[in-house]
Structure formats: C-alpha cells, structure tokens
Amino acid sequence: GAVVSQHPSRVICKSGTSVKIECRSLDFQATTMFWYRQFPKKSLMLMATSNEGSKATYEQGVEKDKFLINHASLTLSTLTVTSAHPEDSSFYICSALAGEVTLDEQFFGPGTRLTVL
Amino acid sequence: AQRVTQPEKLLSVFKGAPVELKCNYSYSGSPELFWYVQYSRQRLQLLLRHISRESIKGFTADLNKGETSFHLKKPFAQEEDSAMYYCAPLESGAGSYQLTFGKGTKLSVIP
Numbered sequence: 421g422a423v424v425s426q427h428p429s430r431v432i433c434k435s436g437t438s439v440k441i442e443c444r445s446l447d448f449q450a451t452t453m454f455w456y457r458q459f460p461k462k463s464l465m466l467m468a469t470s471n472e473g474s475k476a477t478y479e480q481g482v483e484k485d486k487f488l489i490n491h492a493s494l495t496l497s498t499l500t501v502t503s504a505h506p507e508d509s510s511f512y513i514c515s516a517l518a519g520e521v522t523l524d525e526q527f528f529g530p531g532t533r534l535t536v537l
Numbered sequence: 538a539q540r541v542t543q544p545e546k547l548l549s550v551f552k553g554a555p556v557e558l559k560c561n562y563s564y565s566g567s568p569e570l571f572w573y574v575q576y577s578r579q580r581l582q583l584l585l586r587h588i589s590r591e592s593i594k595g596f597t598a599d600l601n602k603g604e605t606s607f608h609l610k611k612p613f614a615q616e617e618d619s620a621m622y623y624c625a626p627l628e629s630g631a632g633s634y635q636l637t638f639g640k641g642t643k644l645s646v647i648p
Contacts, residue, residue, distance in 0.1 A: 454581075456581070466581065513638075515581075527640075528623075528638040530637070531637075
C-alpha cells in the first residue's frame with residue numbers, strides 16, 4: 421500500500437531557530453500534499469495545501485512567512501518552521517493525495533513532534 | 538508502538554441500511570480515540586471522539602476495551618454519508634502525544 425514518511429519523527433530546538441520537516445511519498449507520486457497541526461486534545465487543523473511545482477495555499481490564520489512549504493518534486497514536500505517559538509511546539513502531520521487512484525484517498529505520514537525550548 | 542487497523546478499504550451499503558465501519562487498535566495504555574471524515578475533495582474533519590460519547594450526524598462509536606475496538610456505526614445510512622473515514626487513536630502521556638491514523642475506509646452509500 422501507499423506509504424508516506426516524515427522526517428524527523430521528533431525534534432527539539434531552541435527558540436529562534438528554524439526547523440525543517442520532510443514529508444515523502446515512498447511508492448507513489450503525490451501532486452498534492454497537506455500539512456496539518458494537531459493541538460492537544462483537539463482536532464487536526466489544516467495548515468496548508470501543497471501542490472507540486474506551485475505555491476502552497478495557506479489556510480486563514482496560518483502565517484506563510486513563518487511556515488514555509490516547498491513541494492519541489494512529486495514525492496517530497498517540506499515544512500520549515502522559521503524562528504520557532506515555544507507556542508509552535510506541536511504535532512505536525514502531512515498527508516499525500518495520490519494522483520491516480522480510484523478511491524480518492526489521502527495517505528497520512530506518522531507525524532513529527534516539535535518541541536521548542 | 539501502537540497500531541490501528543481498519544480492515545475494510547471500501548464499504549458499500551444501500552441507503553437506509555445500517556453501517557458499521559470497523560476499527561481495531563493495538564495499544565497498551567488507555568487511548569483517546571477519534572473518527573475523522575473526509576468528504577470528496579474537502580478537508581479532513583473531526584467526526585467524533587469517544588470521550589464525549591456524542592452522536593454526530595447519526596454516527597456513534599463505542600470504545601470496547603476488551604476487544605480493543607472502536608467501531609463507527611449508524612443505523613440508517615444516507616447518501617451524504619459517502620466519504621472516507623479514518624480511525625485515529627491518540628496516545629498521550631507525560632506532556633506528549635501522538636496521533637496515529639488508520640488507512641481509512643471509503644463508505645459508498647448506494648441510492
């Protein structure tokens with residue numbers, strides 16, 4: 421089945437530094453990837469939709485200059501949290517939408533836990 | 538590591554028929570469990586969580602710790618229920634948490 425990986429799985433960084441999270445579709449091409457953020461005890465929040473070869477579409481309230489998304493290839497999207505602050509500590513999940521499937525489904529990565537000290 | 542299994546990739550039922558979407562988890566602790574739904578070309582959204590014990594859009598889900606299951610049920614399916622459904626256990630403890638998604642089940646309600 422389709423597999424999506426995320427790297428790193430956990431990262432701890434100091435306030436003010438930048439962190440890059442990778443999302444890869446391992447055995448299929450993903451023209452569209454989604455980035456979500458999970459707040460404690462709450463539902464997922466869609467941050468942005470990433471389309472290969474074009475600029476990401478950000479949801480309202482998400483700072484595009486702080487959360488940089490790059491979808492440079494059909495198998496890789498990256499999320500960079502710039503100048504991270506403790507309030508950015510969260511669980512970030514990506515998912516990938518396979519371009520040619522009949523079931524119109526997305527495949528989720530395992531998530532990345534970011535802790536900003 | 539916890540694991541979540543949704544054994545059915547595709548489930549087709551007729552309108553008005555009962556629906557049960559299966560979810561089994563493998564986890565040593567006491568997870569909090571969620572069902573997420575994604576309608577065609579729309580964003581993923583939370584359907585219900587087991588701790589609230591609520592019914593959303595006619596759906597209910599009971600946590601069965603003995604069977605480690607959290608099946609999603611609805612007595613009478615509607616066409617608008619056609620969507621992808623994801624079961625997701627939340628592991629939490631010591632200030633950390635991790636959400637794991639199942640592979641999803643596509644529900645198709647036949648008119």
